Amino acid sequence: MDKSTIVCRCEEINIDEIENALKNGAQTFDDIKRLTRTGMGSCQSKVCLHPVREIIADYHNKDLQDVGISRMRIPLKPIRMGTLATESKDSNVASVFGESVEEGDENR
Amino acid sequence: MKTDLLIIGAGPAGINAALTADAAGAEVILVDESLQPGGQLRQQTQLFSNLPKNKKKTRGTSLNNHLVESLNASNVKVLSNHAMVGSYLNGNIGVTDGFKTFEIHAKKYILATGAQEEGKIFPGWTLPGVMTAGAAQILINRELVLPGKNAVIVGSNDFAFEVIKQLRICGVSIKAVVEDKDQLQSEKQDLLSDLGNITFLTNSTIELASGSGEVEHVSIRTPSGIKELEADFICISNGFTPILEPFEVMNCKFTYKEILGGWLPAYNMNFQTTNSNCYLAGSAAGITTLGPILLTGEIAAWSVLEELEFISPREAHNQKKECWEELMTLENNNVFQKRTEIIADSLLQDNWNPKSYFTELQGGQIHG
Structure with missing residues (x-):
């Protein structure tokens, strides 16, 4: 396929850019995400996750089942910061953000 | 609460x-x-x-x-x-x-x-006019909007055939069904027989979808060479x-x-x-x-x-x-x-x- 084909449409990342990340040592979806912004746009990798996994599998000559998924985080839907902060009287918003701070990050 | x-x-x-x-x-x-x-x-x-x-x-x-x-x-x-x-x-x-x-x-x-739904990438898949079968079904059955007049369908599973049937009832012309595997994926014969004369292209993939601002033209790579079609709508059914x-x-x-x-x-x-x-x-x-x-x-x-x-x-x-x-x-x-x-x-x-x-x-x- 033409290397200029877009894979992540939100961030306009093409096959060539993803393969470049792989050449630079990327192993997982999250590696590619950090190097290229793939999957960091408004859909949060809902569309490109599996096409990118296929590219990773091809490049590293792996079975698709050996290529993991991205780390998925709160909020699950695009939401205004103001909306996230309102009316949270029976708890606090910090706990929503606590997830990424406390559990850190695991590579899959 | x-x-x-x-x-x-x-x-x-x-x-x-x-x-x-x-x-x-x-x-x-x-x-x-x-x-x-x-x-x-x-x-x-x-x-x-x-x-x-x-x-x-x-x-x-x-x-x-x-x-x-x-x-x-x-x-x-x-x-x-x-x-x-x-x-x-x-x-x-x-x-x-x-x-x-x-x-x-x-x-x-x-x-x-x-x-x-799983998408499928090919050169031109981000053009308006490319959508999944589920999206096409929402347009025709829920929003009452026709997604296009001339369709190329990518994929041949059960859901693809159900949606092809429904698109046809709405008057959409099916130009081709493109399947990258060597045979059609739906095992439901009754679905197939309902479809009548449709061009099925197995072992085939979309080489390029092009057009000015929307899908107008689709090039399909088939075992017998490149096939060119005029279509304004590509419907992907990839599971x-x-x-x-x-x-x-x-x-x-x-x-x-x-x-x-x-x-x-x-x-x-x-x-x-x-x-x-x-x-x-x-x-x-x-x-x-x-x-x-x-x-x-x-x-x-x-x-x-x-x-x-x-x-x-x-x-x-x-x-x-x-x-x-x-x-x-x-x-x-x-x-x-x-x-x-x-x-x-x-x-x-x-x-x-x-x-x-x-x-x-x-x-x-x-x-x-």
């Missing part, structure tokens, strides 16, 4: 789970991000057979009307136009209506968040995969079964995930057909009712046994087999003893 059971997703699985739990006296909140309940059933005008025995062969939309009517007549508190945004450290689920975000504390949760995000934020573990849609949450025979408060139902538990989707909702609800002591262990046993037996009859054998493999894995991990009815279903043993 507090409740016995919070269900995320008001598709067929979520609604059936809600109705089952409500009928047994549990307090249920059902959250859905759409304005109306029904999920993907709202635009499924095709006929469904293989439904549980209390339901006749019917159109998806008719079944949906029936489910929503039952829901309206029940005590289930339905929060439409509300989305799950995440979970709190205390395990509660955060829900928003777009203006405010609040926490719902439930004794148990059922995530019935369904599946998403489904379970939606995983809600399970990840609820700290559920995942497993991989290709035939069930790839990565999906691990669960046991009660449709309980590795987070013991969190159950699942419907396509989130593996891609399957409508009958099994309804049954998984029911099994999850019976399990929750048992755990919360709304019903006796004996009644739960009988209800779940009945559902599992029906599930085995209705579900495609390969799909059911993979489902039991997931459950077998959970047994190994939890040192669970499988219920006798379950081992009976498996011919006396349960094997991955």
